[in-house]
Amino acid sequence: MAEQAEQRDPRSEQRVPQWAMAIDLDRCTGCEACVVACASENNVPTAGEEEAARGRAKHWIRVDRYYEGEFPDIRVKFRPVLCQQCDSAPCEPVCPVYATYQNAEGLNVQVYNRCIGTRYCAANCPYTVRFFNWFTPEWAEPLGLQLNPDVSVRPGGVAEKCTFCAQRIKRAKLDAAEEERELADGDVQPACVSSCPAEAMVFGDMGDGDSKVSKAIASGRSGQLLADLGTRPRVFYLEKAD
Amino acid sequence: MSAHSSAQTPARSFSQVRNELLDRMEGFSPAYVAAVAACAAVVAWALFAWGYQIAFGIGHAGIRRPVYWGFYIVNFVFWIGISHAGTLISAILRLTGAGWRKPVTRAAEAITVFCLMIGALFPLIHIGRTAYFYWMLPYPNDRLLWPNFRSPLVWDLTAIMTYLTGSVIYLYLPLVPDLAEIADRSTGRKRRIYRALSLGWTGSDRQWQALERAMKLMAAMILAIAVSVHSVVAYDFAMSVAPTWHSTIFAPYFVVGAIFSGIAALVLVMAALRKAMRLQDYLRESHFANLSKLLLLMSLVWLYFTFSEHLTTWYGNFPREINVLNVREHGFYGLLFWTMVVCNFVIPLVLIGISRLRCIPTIVVSSVAVLVGMWLERFLIVVPTLSTPPLPSAWGTYMPSWIELSITAGTFAAMALLYLLFVKAFPIIAIWEYDEGIPAR
Amino acid sequence: MDRRNFVKLVGTASGGAVTGACGKKSEQIIPLLVSEEEIEPGVEQWHPSICGDCGAGCGTTARVMAAEREIEVDGERFRQQVAAIKKLEGNPADPVSGGRLCARGHAALQSLYNPDRLRGPMKRVGERGEGRFEPISWERALEEVSESLARSAASDPGKILYLTRPQASSRSATVARFLESLGAPPARSVGTGDFAAEIEASRRAFGWAGIPVYEIQDSTLVLSIGADFLGGWVSPVLYSRRYGHMRQGRSELRGRLIHAESRFSLTAWNANRWLPVWPGQELALALGIGHVLVSEHASPSVAEASEEVLATFESVDLLQVSEASGISIEAMRETAAALAQATAPVVVAGASMVRENSADALTAACALNVLLGRVGEPGGVMPPAASGTGLEDARPAAQGWEARLAEAEIVFVDGVNPAYNAPSAGTALTEAGTVVSFSPFVDDTAAYADLILPDHDALEKGRALVPDVSPVPAVSAVESFVSPLYDTRSTEDVLVAVAEAIGKPIEAMDPASVLGGLHQQMGSAATEQAAFVREQLRQGGWRGERRGSQGAGQTALGSFREAGKRGGLQFQAYASVQFGEGAGANRPWLQEMPDPGSSAMWGTAVEVDPGTAAVLGVTNGSMVRVESASGSLEAPVYVHPAAIPGVVSMALGQGHANYGRYASGRGANPMAVVGDSREAATGAIVHGPVEVTLAMSESRGRLIQLSRQDRDEAPHRV
Numbered sequence A: 001m002a003e004q005a006e007q008r009d010p011r012s013e014q015r016v017p018q019w020a021m022a023i024d025l026d027r028c029t030g031c032e033a034c035v036v037a038c039a040s041e042n043n044v045p046t047a048g049e050e051e052a053a054r055g056r057a058k059h060w061i062r063v064d065r066y067y068e069g070e071f072p073d074i075r076v077k078f079r080p081v082l083c084q085q086c087d088s089a090p091c092e093p094v095c096p097v098y099a100t101y102q103n104a105e106g107l108n109v110q111v112y113n114r115c116i117g118t119r120y121c122a123a124n125c126p127y128t129v130r131f132f133n134w135f136t137p138e139w140a141e142p143l144g145l146q147l148n149p150d151v152s153v154r155p156g157g158v159a160e161k162c163t164f165c166a167q168r169i170k171r172a173k174l175d176a177a178e179e180e181r182e183l184a185d186g187d188v189q190p191a192c193v194s195s196c197p198a199e200a201m202v203f204g205d206m207g208d209g210d211s212k213v214s215k216a217i218a219s220g221r222s223g224q225l226l227a228d229l230g231t232r233p234r235v236f237y238l239e240k241a242d
Numbered sequence B: 001m002s003a004h005s006s007a008q009t010p011a012r013s014f015s016q017v018r019n020e021l022l023d024r025m026e027g028f029s030p031a032y033v034a035a036v037a038a039c040a041a042v043v044a045w046a047l048f049a050w051g052y053q054i055a056f057g058i059g060h061a062g063i064r065r066p067v068y069w070g071f072y073i074v075n076f077v078f079w080i081g082i083s084h085a086g087t088l089i090s091a092i093l094r095l096t097g098a099g100w101r102k103p104v105t106r107a108a109e110a111i112t113v114f115c116l117m118i119g120a121l122f123p124l125i126h127i128g129r130t131a132y133f134y135w136m137l138p139y140p141n142d143r144l145l146w147p148n149f150r151s152p153l154v155w156d157l158t159a160i161m162t163y164l165t166g167s168v169i170y171l172y173l174p175l176v177p178d179l180a181e182i183a184d185r186s187t188g189r190k191r192r193i194y195r196a197l198s199l200g201w202t203g204s205d206r207q208w209q210a211l212e213r214a215m216k217l218m219a220a221m222i223l224a225i226a227v228s229v230h231s232v233v234a235y236d237f238a239m240s241v242a243p244t245w246h247s248t249i250f251a252p253y254f255v256v257g258a259i260f261s262g263i264a265a266l267v268l269v270m271a272a273l274r275k276a277m278r279l280q281d282y283l284r285e286s287h288f289a290n291l292s293k294l295l296l297l298m299s300l301v302w303l304y305f306t307f308s309e310h311l312t313t314w315y316g317n318f319p320r321e322i323n324v325l326n327v328r329e330h331g332f333y334g335l336l337f338w339t340m341v342v343c344n345f346v347i348p349l350v351l352i353g354i355s356r357l358r359c360i361p362t363i364v365v366s367s368v369a370v371l372v373g374m375w376l377e378r379f380l381i382v383v384p385t386l387s388t389p390p391l392p393s394a395w396g397t398y399m400p401s402w403i404e405l406s407i408t409a410g411t412f413a414a415m416a417l418l419y420l421l422f423v424k425a426f427p428i429i430a431i432w433e434y435d436e437g438i439p440a441r
Numbered sequence C: 001m002d003r004r005n006f007v008k009l010v011g012t013a014s015g016g017a018v019t020g021a022c023g024k025k026s027e028q029i030i031p032l033l034v035s036e037e038e039i040e041p042g043v044e045q046w047h048p049s050i051c052g053d054c055g056a057g058c059g060t061t062a063r064v065m066a067a068e069r070e071i072e073v074d075g076e077r078f079r080q081q082v083a084a085i086k087k088l089e090g091n092p093a094d095p096v097s098g099g100r101l102c103a104r105g106h107a108a109l110q111s112l113y114n115p116d117r118l119r120g121p122m123k124r125v126g127e128r129g130e131g132r133f134e135p136i137s138w139e140r141a142l143e144e145v146s147e148s149l150a151r152s153a154a155s156d157p158g159k160i161l162y163l164t165r166p167q168a169s170s171r172s173a174t175v176a177r178f179l180e181s182l183g184a185p186p187a188r189s190v191g192t193g194d195f196a197a198e199i200e201a202s203r204r205a206f207g208w209a210g211i212p213v214y215e216i217q218d219s220t221l222v223l224s225i226g227a228d229f230l231g232g233w234v235s236p237v238l239y240s241r242r243y244g245h246m247r248q249g250r251s252e253l254r255g256r257l258i259h260a261e262s263r264f265s266l267t268a269w270n271a272n273r274w275l276p277v278w279p280g281q282e283l284a285l286a287l288g289i290g291h292v293l294v295s296e297h298a299s300p301s302v303a304e305a306s307e308e309v310l311a312t313f314e315s316v317d318l319l320q321v322s323e324a325s326g327i328s329i330e331a332m333r334e335t336a337a338a339l340a341q342a343t344a345p346v347v348v349a350g351a352s353m354v355r356e357n358s359a360d361a362l363t364a365a366c367a368l369n370v371l372l373g374r375v376g377e378p379g380g381v382m383p384p385a386a387s388g389t390g391l392e393d394a395r396p397a398a399q400g401w402e403a404r405l406a407e408a409e410i411v412f413v414d415g416v417n418p419a420y421n422a423p424s425a426g427t428a429l430t431e432a433g434t435v436v437s438f439s440p441f442v443d444d445t446a447a448y449a450d451l452i453l454p455d456h457d458a459l460e461k462g463r464a465l466v467p468d469v470s471p472v473p474a475v476s477a478v479e480s481f482v483s484p485l486y487d488t489r490s491t492e493d494v495l496v497a498v499a500e501a502i503g504k505p506i507e508a509m510d511p512a513s514v515l516g517g518l519h520q521q522m523g524s525a526a527t528e529q530a531a532f533v534r535e536q537l538r539q540g541g542w543r544g545e546r547r548g549s550q551g552a553g554q555t556a557l558g559s560f561r562e563a564g565k566r567g568g569l570q571f572q573a574y575a576s577v578q579f580g581e582g583a584g585a586n587r588p589w590l591q592e593m594p595d596p597g598s599s600a601m602w603g604t605a606v607e608v609d610p611g612t613a614a615v616l617g618v619t620n621g622s623m624v625r626v627e628s629a630s631g632s633l634e635a636p637v638y639v640h641p642a643a644i645p646g647v648v649s650m651a652l653g654q655g656h657a658n659y660g661r662y663a664s665g666r667g668a669n670p671m672a673v674v675g676d677s678r679e680a681a682t683g684a685i686v687h688g689p690v691e692v693t694l695a696m697s698e699s700r701g702r703l704i705q706l707s708r709q710d711r712d713e714a715p716h717r718v
């Protein structure tokens, strides 16, 4: 499962964190707080009714739901789906301009400025978590006052997706550096994770065996989405107990 | 059918042939002018649509999540496919020394060049930031940024550029003696232009030998390039992890489809030339008959590949692939699917396979059917797979907008327009090939 | 801009109040992100705030950073530096949110920065309800209000009507003072989030004042009757946190959940077992389960129950309640047995959808806890924690405003939207005297107002508020920390000014005085008061100690109004995860958030079971006409795989006549079909059921879904 090789920073010789997320489906209620939290943190534009009707709504994280059985013996199987930050990401090699790549910390990075909008990555992402800016986004005055200055507003014509809240990782590192301490487990809280009312999501360094996320991954209920494709996702799902 | 079809062609001297073919290049009939104007108008409209898309956002096209690739990629594959008409067919015929090829080759080679020019435009139309398309090119820059050579799109770019260069050379080489001929017969600026274009051709033995060697070499090379180009286009899909795209059969399947549609396009162009330029004596029934047999053969090969592809997917019964198959074979796409089978197989089989029915009009009808069928095939490869990604929650559909429809129409008009202009600038049948047998040297 | 200037900027905005709470993180301001390595975050500060989007009153923190906006002064455009709120998070120190937020809580930002906010006071120029207004100056507006109010106060103060939200807050205390000084009756709450039935049932079954607190995190089996505590209800964030803990927070112990509701809500999604009770028959179900407990499970706790409680359940006819509720005797027996055998069961009694007899149904459900001996026990049900501020006394009640509305000489509408939530209110508002709205938007009700005196956004205001449910005694209290964007005025200030103008001056209740009063009441030394207030404001409020166990007080169940099972198609409205009772509809994030059940965006669907849909010949997106004796609506269908056959449900939220660009004229309001019935004991607005007919409709409309596929497998295989 988690056999990612240990990475070390070539300059400092420090171990590079290996970011991962665990989502406990036995806690998750399907409330979609994560969905709105992500939009709010990451300047994800609202498509509007017409564009949403044309399949242009952007949800860096969504809650998939499937009904099983018939009334009255009906259940619903649901799962929040975001970019799985695959270690062997199908979206990466196909990009002709290196606009998406895997960084040392295991993030599948999207470089908006480099992207030319082929949408090859989106066609090849098995989780369909990549989105495309069909237009240059606009915010009716004064909605734009809310925009997060740590996150770029993506121009029209480029691909985008969940970044594992890369800006929050950066901020946590700067804070730790300023306070002259090492990054501690739990210092990085992506917006969806910190919002989740059921406390279903855990984020952290899976390279650190003592981290909460490592323990969640080792819990025995852990699995990966479409694991058979060999994409080696960094998002682990703790399956529902029944 | 014309009276010529049954009559024996009268023997002609080289000078007769030459005068006749060169005369065909002169003068602009009202019908010609009208055709040029009509095509130009459609092309202009398509350019407007493209401009609109660039200026106001690619969102005005119909592509959407999850069908991130739509008409543009369909057209890309289609036109690159047709481009195989020319060079490949002409090269095969040239290398196998098929004597009947003489009046066919140039028409075919021109198709290749034009189709490639049109096909290569589609990636530019398709991408979100057209202005930065050159970032796919490996050019030196002080940020030391290189394209990603692992991306099939970069292979595509390389393959298509190579094919285009090769095809232009391959079209140009056998044009050289004819260009010199035209220069000799004209005066003034026209003479200077054609003289320059003929690259100092004098018709010396040494030059003829060099030309022949070059043509043989190019024919051999272009064959390999052509096969590789459509293989690479197939790899755009086959290298993915998308259900039914990730398939070992795709490269040969695409090449076969390419040759198949290429022949159909060639038949169509030849029929149009024969009629419009009164070339009945050159493009004879036998040419159509030979090409139609090739077309029928390819139809069978295509059917074999299609059958294999669907059989293995169906029998393998992987849910994700079966989902794609369901989408492709039922509902609206199912209608398109069965239309494709009828166009690509049933119509050619009946109209060409039954010898009593085989004549130029039925061959032309078959070719039109094959072009429609092959366009649908490309569509049915691109769209249903993207409509049906592995997670059912993301399933969706796709409808093209006026922009995609306009641009698609525009490319067909562009093809016709390029051809219309070409036949007035260059002899569409290689004059000197009729000179070969005459011991003038 | 350097840090000093930035702090000054924020300091100015906050009136210098809580700069002590600001955490400076970094000194760089480099805005755009490319890849993770290149991100250089700017300066940020976090300020405590309170979510005002539902009564749960989650404690939040707001991330404040520099931003620029364009303003127009005398026709010239300027760029102005402002301290903008970039993000809301839960306040980890808050006992309710525990640092978490629900979807609506995040979207509160889009109320603050909503493009349709009123820029200043408005005076009506069109007909009532038409929604045409022109700007008016604050001086003029206050004069007009004061004149009308003075007239009413002089003639008949009984005809002064103040409609507001049911929360216990500094605001409601100020309103109470205002009305008291006028000699007017107390304010009334309007809306579906007033939990009047829960409060009434708590009084009857436990003798408590307020909404009970369920310790589900420590229980082993939760039976919820009618409470969609994960999707909405009194405090979704608190109960989601507790639910998560109940499932996976304890080693080797995983709690189970049985949920009874007439709709497949989020709580039903997550239940081990869903009991699809026929709408309006929650009482029958509770009685049935109680009957089995009493007659078949003679545990010590049952023996301890009072005569009245035992008698109530003993007399139940099991066959009859089973038939009425649609829940088999078998299922009732299994549920009762599970409850009886569980080490720490609890019955959560809630009316996510209010019925005509909800107070009775909830009383019976609450009484199950008495039978199980779970009152005041760990993992059981706890009394509401009194904050000690006395703000609870000012909690407006739901009862009896409708009759007074049309006759009122002056009506104040503050934070509620009766024209949307109670369909008949529109007509009454047309007939009422002066109508004054404090709404920041021209909403359905404000459209009837003579004057709109827009309040600041909740995020621009200092407030103190007692959460509807809190595990510990608590009051949230915050000061404002950003300057108001527009020429709006705090409603508290407006009330003070108006009272002053008519010669009946009052003092506003503000967060500092609430905390000051609390400090005094706790009997601490007066010298420390200023420090106490400052410290609590820095933390976003005061939180007391967790209480020990406490049993029930006086129990008086009273007699129950059983509703006979109604036949035909039953229609019910519900408060959705996105829109609550409708206020969320003008936030684009919530409009585009897919409905958890149907995946619908930018619209709400009529949820029909597959059998009924087949009979009607409708599929997803078909337009239908729903008609009841009260009214009708047209909306697209969602064929809900888990809808109870014969039960048609629809979310509240859409169908606003007026509510800005994102909500106006979009979709349909289910209350038009539900009509205007009231809960018998409390006067709370009822959500159905009503009998309806369904027919295909020719009208145009559509169902936009993020995921059209609602099954994991393909519809057919080759």
Ligand code: SF4
Residues within 6 Å of the ligand: A082, A083, A084, A085, A086, A089, A090, A091, A092, A108, A124, A125, A126, A127, A128, A129, A130, A161, A231
């Ligand atoms: S989930 Fe998709 S976008 Fe994310 S890394 Fe994997 S393939 Fe790429």
Ligand code: SF4
Residues within 6 Å of the ligand: A094, A095, A096, A097, A098, A099, A100, A114, A115, A116, A117, A118, A119, A120, A121, A122, A158, A159
């Ligand atoms: S859309 Fe952008 S990131 Fe994706 S493959 Fe194309 S260039 Fe790369």
Ligand code: SF4
Residues within 6 Å of the ligand: A037, A038, A039, A041, A042, A060, A061, A082, A083, A161, A162, A163, A164, A165, A166, A190, A191, A192, A193
């Ligand atoms: S990790 Fe960040 S970017 Fe990714 S889904 Fe969560 S909030 Fe969005």
Ligand code: SF4
Residues within 6 Å of the ligand: A023, A027, A028, A029, A030, A031, A032, A033, A034, A035, A063, A080, A195, A196, A197, A198, A199, A200, A201
């Ligand atoms: S916020 Fe948490 S509980 Fe809600 S849907 Fe997202 S992961 Fe699930």
Ligand code: SF4
Residues within 6 Å of the ligand: C051, C052, C053, C054, C055, C056, C057, C058, C097, C101, C102, C103, C104, C105, C106, C235, C236, C237
């Ligand atoms: S539950 Fe949601 S809407 Fe209600 S106060 Fe909390 S965050 Fe706000």
